[in-house]
Amino acid sequence: MHNDVTATGHAARIATVDALLPAPLPFEVGGDSALLSAEVGDTTAAGLTTCTGLGPDSPRSMWRALVEHRLEVQLAGPDPAAGLDALLTRWDEHLGSLARVGDTECAAVLSRPSRDTAGATELLRHGFAPVGVLAVRPAQRMAAGPDATPGVCIRHATPDDLSTAVALQLELQRYDAQFGRITLRPGVEELITKELLHHLERPEPQVWIAELYGQPLGMVVLQMPDETGWIRHRVAASRVGYLSSLAVSETARSSGVGTALAAHAHQVFDEAGADVVLLHHAVANPRSTPFWYAQGYRPLWTGWQRRPAVRSR
The missing domain is CATH 3.40.630.30 (Gcn5-related N-acetyltransferase (GNAT))
Known part of the structure; x- marks a missing residue:
């Protein structure tokens, strides 16, 4: 599976969802980031994982956990919800080797276009909750x-x-x-x-x-x-x-x-x-x-x- 193929399909799908969303680009892996992928039939999913840490005296620490594992998601194909479900399973396996069980100062975070509702049920099933919104006027x-x-x-x-x-x-x-x-x-x-x-x-x-x-x-x-x-x-x-x-x-x-x-x-x-x-x-x-x-x-x-x-x- 090629990341640019997934990115192209994802961009075409997102363009129909919300005119104020920026056009996504293929993921570029660098530093400590990693690329995860999954396939379900003709549906492909790609995820770019990153991790950032802050000290408790940082002003930004008020707005987040001290350690954040983030996942950027791109989905292409006829069943994006199934693709996201498979990608989240891959991410769970990845996180299991990086994060300590039960550490409340370590969070898994991802942002999804609000009007792209495919996969919401799968996110809930994997233990995620919608916490914040970036709103636009x-x-x-x-x-x-x-x-x-x-x-x-x-x-x-x-x-x-x-x-x-x-x-x-x-x-x-x-x-x-x-x-x-x-x-x-x-x-x-x-x-x-x-x-x-x-x-x-x-x-x-x-x-x-x-x-x-x-x-x-x-x-x-x-x-x-x-x-x-x-x-x-x-x-x-x-x-x-x-x-x-x-x-x-x-x-x-x-x-x-x-x-x-x-x-x-x-x-x-x-x-x-x-x-x-x-x-x-x-x-x-x-x-x-x-x-x-x-x-x-x-x-x-x-x-x-x-x-x-x-x-x-």
Whole structure:
């Protein structure tokens, strides 16, 4: 079986699924990566495995297990679900020689195009759960700007807002940690403080505070199109904005603060010429999932995770 043949068939199939998905390329093996393959009749599957590790003091450690085994998947042929099932079995065998049984700081992770639902049952059968979504919102180019929300004023954050920003982000992290995308670690407040201070000390910080009748109760953090090279390859668009986080104090929920912040963020991205805006959210979060889709987002990629990567048998 040839990887480029699978890639070609996979690309043709994906092109019919979602116009905002980027065109996939044949896998290239390098470093510690490995290529796995499987065949089921006329269906072929290819997977590129990689492993990355972080220290617990890394800011990124809040968003993942310390060790992540990742699998990129390409499926071609008449039965992609069966192809994925066979590939996952091969990956299980591969992981058995690399990961310790029951290690909760070791996760097996893969992303699938959200609208390519073939194989969802097989992922569940192999112990994976849909944990996070990379959602996309095409630009709307609001010439008149968003409608004003009574009582809400949005302004640039300054270093004087650091304590407020940290408190809002901590509240968001603690709530989201219930749903599997976030790991609360010792020193999380220090990590958040350092990251927000880095944003606030920039010449033009893309951190915005929402005040409700003069009281700061919400915050949004943005990455502009010239900063999003790390995620631009996930969408078929040239200029990509990324909404890093939006936090609203529990006391201000359902007050319009979150909607006002989102509308302001979209206006900023529109003015910067962004073609699309991306953001991550937890699938199981009962607040963020309906909120973001009411703001014009939809799922683009779904992140599936099994943690620990190797379960006890």
